[in-house]
Amino acid sequence: MSKPPWWRAFDKVERAVGEPLEELVASPTYIDVMVAGMKVQRAIGRAVFRRAGGAVETLLHVVQVPSRGDIRRLNQQISSLATEVRALAVEQERARRRVGGADGD
Amino acid sequence: MATEARETGVLSGIRKEVERNAVRARNGIKWVGGSEWAPLHPTPSDVVWRDGKAELRHYRSDTPARLTPPVIVLVGLVGRAFVFDLYKGGSIVEMLMNRGFDAYVMDWGVADELDAGNTLETYMGHYLPRAIEVARDISGSEDVNVFAYCMGGLMMVQGLAAEQPLTVRGLVTLASPFDWRHLGSTMDAIREGKIKPEDMLDHTGNVPGEVLVQAFKRLKPTSTLVNYANLWQNLWNDRYVEGYQAIGRYLSAHGPMAGAAMRQVVDQWMVENAFMTDRLRFNGRPAKLANVRVPVIGVVAERDDIAPLESTLPIVEMLPNADVDLLRVDAGHVSLFAGRQAVKVVMPRIFDWIEAHSEEIG
Numbered sequence: 333m334s335k336p337p338w339w340r341a342f343d344k345v346e347r348a349v350g351e352p353l354e355e356l357v358a359s360p361t362y363i364d365v366m367v368a369g370m371k372v373q374r375a376i377g378r379a380v381f382r383r384a385g386g387a388v389e390t391l392l393h394v395v396q397v398p399s400r401g402d403i404r405r406l407n408q409q410i411s412s413l414a415t416e417v418r419a420l421a422v423e424q425e426r427a428r429r430r431v432g433g434a435d436g437d
Numbered sequence: 438m439a440t441e442a443r444e445t446g447v448l449s450g451i452r453k454e455v456e457r458n459a460v461r462a463r464n465g466i467k468w469v470g471g472s473e474w475a476p477l478h479p480t481p482s483d484v485v486w487r488d489g490k491a492e493l494r495h496y497r498s499d500t501p502a503r504l505t506p507p508v509i510v511l512v513g514l515v516g517r518a519f520v521f522d523l524y525k526g527g528s529i530v531e532m533l534m535n536r537g538f539d540a541y542v543m544d545w546g547v548a549d550e551l552d553a554g555n556t557l558e559t560y561m562g563h564y565l566p567r568a569i570e571v572a573r574d575i576s577g578s579e580d581v582n583v584f585a586y587c588m589g590g591l592m593m594v595q596g597l598a599a600e601q602p603l604t605v606r607g608l609v610t611l612a613s614p615f616d617w618r619h620l621g622s623t624m625d626a627i628r629e630g631k632i633k634p635e636d637m638l639d640h641t642g643n644v645p646g647e648v649l650v651q652a653f654k655r656l657k658p659t660s661t662l663v664n665y666a667n668l669w670q671n672l673w674n675d676r677y678v679e680g681y682q683a684i685g686r687y688l689s690a691h692g693p694m695a696g697a698a699m700r701q702v703v704d705q706w707m708v709e710n711a712f713m714t715d716r717l718r719f720n721g722r723p724a725k726l727a728n729v730r731v732p733v734i735g736v737v738a739e740r741d742d743i744a745p746l747e748s749t750l751p752i753v754e755m756l757p758n759a760d761v762d763l764l765r766v767d768a769g770h771v772s773l774f775a776g777r778q779a780v781k782v783v784m785p786r787i788f789d790w791i792e793a794h795s796e797e798i799g
Contacts, residue, residue, distance in 0.1 A: 335670075342666050350659035357655050363626045370636055404550065404640065411554035411642075414489070418563045425602075 457673035464672045474675065475524040475683035480531050482522075482542070486571040490546025491560075493568040495539075495575060496522075496530045503537030504795040506578040506606055509569065511543040513588020514560070514694045515649050516687070518544035520586065523683035523775055526676075529584075529784065536788045538795070539576045543568055547692040553642030555695035557702075558720055561596035566603055573604065580604040582791050586611045586774065587744065590735075591706065594756070597729045599719030607794035609787055611736045612770050614748035615712040615755060623652050628707045634700045643693035650691050656742050684775050712755060727758050734762040734790045736783070738773040762790065 335343070356362055389399040398406075486493040493509075510521045510529060521529040521542050533540040545560060546552075569581055583605050585593045590613025596603050614620055617628065626632045637644045654660060664685070671677040705711040705718060717724040735752035738744070753763050766773055766783050773783055 339666065339670055346659050346663060346666075350657070350663075353658040354656070357658060358622045360622065363622050363631065367626060367631050367636075370632070374636065407550040408553065408642065411551050414551070415554045415556070415559065418559060422562055429602075 460673040461669065464675070464678060465669075468668075468672070468678070473682070474679040475686070477519060477686075478522055479525045480522050480528050480534075482530075485541075485575060486568050488564055488567065490548065490552060491564040491568070492544045492546065493571055494518075494542045494544060495572070496534060496541070498534040498540075500534075501798075502534075502539035502576070503798060504792060505539070505576065505798050506581050506795060507539035507541055507572050507576040508533055508582045508584055508791060509541045509543055509572055510584040510586070511545075511565075511589045511593075512586045513590075513592060514545055514548075514698055515588060515646075515691050516586065517547075517690050517692055518542050520687045520774070523687065524679050527680055527683065527775060527780060529774075532780070532784050533788070536792070538788075538791070541568075541572050541581075548641075548643050548695045549693070550641040550643075553696045556697045557592065557595060559695075560698070561592055561599070561603070562601050562720065565596065566601060569604055580606040582607045582609070582794060584609040584611070584787070584791070585613065587613055587770075589613070590752075591615065591712065594712070594726070594729060595717050595719065595724055597731060598717055598726050599722075599724035600728050601719070605731050607732045607734075607791065609734050609736065609791065610752060611787075612738055612741055612744045612749060612773055613735070613752065614744035615751045616748045617707045617710050618713075619745050619747040620743075621656060623655065624707060627703055628710075630708075634696070634703045637699065638696045639693075641693065642696040644696065644699050646691040646693050649694070650689060653688070653691075653743060680776060684771060687775075688771070713751060715755075726756055729756045729759045732760045732762075732794055734764060734787070736764045736766065736773065736787060738766055738768045738770060740768060741770040741773070743770040764790070 385401070389401055392399045481497040482494040483497065484492045485495045510533075512518055512520055522531070523529075525531065530540040530542060543565060545564070548555065572581055573579065581604065583593055583603075585608065590608075590610030593603075593605075593608055593610065594613075594615075597605065597608070617624060623632070634644075637648055639645045657663075664681075668678070668681055671681070705716070709716050711717045712726070715726050717726070733752065733756060735749065737746060737749040737752075739746055741749065750763075753761055764783075764786055766778075768778055768783065772778055
């Protein structure tokens, strides 16, 4: 199917703009700028959270309500426990296979 | 006479375009209004195993399977498993069943805070062996064939190299990038340590799906506009719109990736380029590529922007004790997998290979 005129024109413009853009975002300079931007964003986020988040957490604790940070820490502990349980299950299965192999099953 | 015929042809062309514009307008309004051409999960299935967020889905067919062993399809940790059942007529699992296979999909689930500690060992040493066992029990087979897309192929090779209890008869890897030196500037920045795993994690301890979506979009900054132009031109064609909606949904729906697994991927796959240097590890022990002994077919796309040929071709040379076939296709990362060429050309050839590593039931 041949492309209609508007589409051919669009393709021309798109490549004229797209190709240099693709080269730009692939350039080391762009990556460096992007990485610097990410670090700044994270630093601002951390600074804001330390001030505002810390105050909110203190207030919640005063009224005996768990904060987001408490729940996050709990979830991390649950995740670690789950990982350990899985590792134990894998070891148990390996041991069962070894015993099964020794018994000639 | 010739002039009349030309005029008739021109008039007919104009009439067709006017009719199409009317349908485009109607479908455009429906599109903006959120109409669904491609509902999720078009093929009926049952969840036959679940552990945490991971699920194994067994697809239902009107006719019993003709071939054994069953086929389990899986994607990596950044894509969503519904990619294997995109829309009617373009569904990998539907095609597998039509060919006579018993089809399963391994869905790793969408990671949240509780999954941040999941490692590659969680997925390949715990979830997948159990899921395979269930598939074998249901299908009455001693082993399975596995069809793995993109990152899924790397996970499978690492799991087999680690000699995990994965009773796999044959492995298909589709667009799987093993050499990480050729994956673009963002990956280079991660490999060089300019971007650290911690930089990518959010408050849940995972890498947000949006980070990955943006990383892919950065490869072709004007792709959104190009896609909209393609959509406008083909908006009169309901089949096209169905495929467009299904594929678009997949490309924008990358889920978060477990933070612990991401750290391993960065350390081993990216920084050490461990598939090329044979320095994979699993549970802290070496996982040598010479341990992979199952037949493999590497399916690679010649116009793949996400997993370029230089990154996918090494499958042929890197498994010294495996019988490796190669299927090169003139396609991109997505068109290798979804769309007309995938349905008519790529999948039939892949299924030929899988059938050659299967047998008739009974």
